[in-house]
Amino acid sequence: MSDPKFSTEFPTTPRLGHYDVVIIGGATSGSSIAWHLQNNTDFHGFVLVVERDPSLQFSATKASNNCMRQQFATKINVEIAQYAAGFVKRHGSNFGYDPRVPDDPIRNFGYLYLSGAQSFTKVLQKDQQLQADCGAGTDIISAEDVRQRYPFFYTGDLDSGSLNTKDEGAFNAIGMVEWMRKSAQESGVDYINNEVIKMVTDGPQIQSIKLRSGEMISVNTVVNAAGTRAAQVSRLAGIDLPIEARRRYTYIFSVDDPLPQDLPLTIDPTGVHLRSYGPKDYLVGCPPIGPDVAVDVDDFSFAENAWDDKILPIITHRIPQFNTARVTDSWMGHYEFNTFDHNAIVGAHNTMKNFYFCVGFSGHGSQQAPACGRAVAELIVYGVFKTLDLGVLSYSRIPENRPLTERAVI
Template sequence: MATRFASTPEKASYDVVIIGGAIMGASTAWFLSNNKDFNGSVLVVERDPSYETSSTAHTNSCMRQQFSSELNVRISQFAADFVKNLRSYMGGDERVPEMDIQNYGYLYLADNQGFADVLRTNQKVQLATGAETRLLTAEEIAEEYPFYNVEDVVLGSINTKDEGYWDGGGVFDWFRRSSRENGVEYVANEVIAMTKCAAGTRVESVTLKSGEVIACGQVVNASGPRAARTAQMAGIDVPVEPRKRFTWIFTAENPLDCDLPLTIDPTGVHFRQDGPQSYLAGCAADPDPAVDFDDFHMDHNRWQDHVWPIIATRIPQFEAIKVVTEWAGHYAYNTLDQNAILGPHPEVENFVFLNGFSGHGLQQSPAMGRGTAEWLIYGSYRTLDLSPFGYERIAQGRPFVEKAVI
């Protein structure tokens, strides 16, 4: 993902300054630059153009429709349409690759009636929104996917339409490439301070690590797990912190003869197909505290003592597996409700949030970038109404609950 950016902005003032150039900042920049009603200037400030430690670089690049809120389902439906029609969205540019989704689906497994009831309730929302989620008994799961051990399973939930793996890195690359060709300026730098007007109602400028002071019409916080640090520069508190998530790629001595859905075990461990002969597994740390921004240390015991035994129990055919590679990444974790925080601050009116995606940001990036661009241009959302993600609920301690968080 390495890209050459200049370190110094070309101008001293921009209509929009986006802090963070990973998937959310890049999506917003592209939708701004691609909107005929916007002719302003955009600066994207990215502290690490290699993106080596960004959440975008560490993503598992999955997409699902199985959410508990209608709005989150519709957000992913737009993502699916955007990915499958990327070239068309980008003006028919023949350089843009044709993309699709590997639809092996997500399979949620419930081992108690309480969670089974949640899956039943969620399915009603999903079906009403046009998803094709099916509920499966243990016997039906065993018939379709005979490699699972379903002795403890009460119910399963699966959807194989627009649900599985997609090339998030490819979309990210084209967001950046196309927006830069449209005039968006990216710099390799870091915002270290902000200056507000005397009344405290607007951010007037941002200060870069290299010393430049850049005037801004609007500023977008797209800084991922560092969102709270960025917001504090404007005197704002936001409940987003880095939470560590582990990923392993492994091979099996006895591989399956069909694709493995992204399986969400009742323990919280998840695993899926990753290539023709490889698989991916992931889980949270335990305990799961906030970590330092630069803490990407692997807990090797987590695989040996927790993840591998769970996989081998759920899929006995995977008793003999070998880790090929592994990494730790960060969720930008919203501690209030694990849902996005979007839109303007109610008092610092030109400070715009694009934060707290808690692990489902990559698949939400097309809709969230589009919606943020709409708000920046029109002062309102024109397509999906994303106002339930507004900061007001944060200030009021009023969660916008999403039950299907992995």
């Protein structure tokens, strides 16, 4: 394999006039589907991935904070995360032990939810039991335990913490998608720099798609893996999706006196989260200061000074040693937010059976794409889930008004 860089030189014209599978969106979820299809020995079709931004500069993937956790409030999300952890730990073998594939283990500094009230501690205790039943290593610890393990924290306003350092922390999400994409391409998947602007349907089937460049492509199966543009793509088939782009701010900062140990990904009671980034600097992120509302998918502006007005007072209260914090980098990315229940939508449409979804991850796409991509590939090849059953995440729950709400969204 050549060096795994996001090429900006995809052709615009598809090689074929017919594809067995067309995947709309070539970032993490789309490339996971393509990679799992090409690595399934029972699949023998042709795959086209249509990506409007080959650099992924304006994708949720590029703005990912690269986090890995099993501390979720729904069983299926714990199981999805466990597959992701195994996938990352098998990084080299996934890509044939190519010597140029880096060894990218999980940085197991853990996740730490901080509770400032007994009522939230009870929520964490309930979630911990669910996670433990799935084999996760989450522990509920007292505020004093938090102080003993991480003496740099101010804990006077805390009730407890929920901590797991097994397969939780950070990983190289960008590297993962780079190698999935390169591997899929070299196994025969066609990637093009283009955009789907029309779908031609015949009853409950999509027959063909039209590209921005004018070509019509006949299809057997279409997969919507378009991230924040998923609702726009679905409207081409006359289908509404409850997905919108939501702002999320990220800052990298350094301090004069770095902490003597790794900082776990810590979710403060205020909703701000922070963690170790490099050896001596840190990452902090948060939602908007005001209402968390939809924004245009092309709007990557900083609408407010979240650092001065929100983040800095919070992190210096929680970790007084951060009183010299100064920003070295920052970006604003989007969650592809599922307003229905904050969970992914995975699988076929309930009536348009050859239209599949792998969307709506609500901030969890980088760690959920391996399992969800595998699941969609299995549905395409076999018509059923063969490994992890993701039926509870099917599209049908939306028209049937059966939300599966994921509470643990940061």
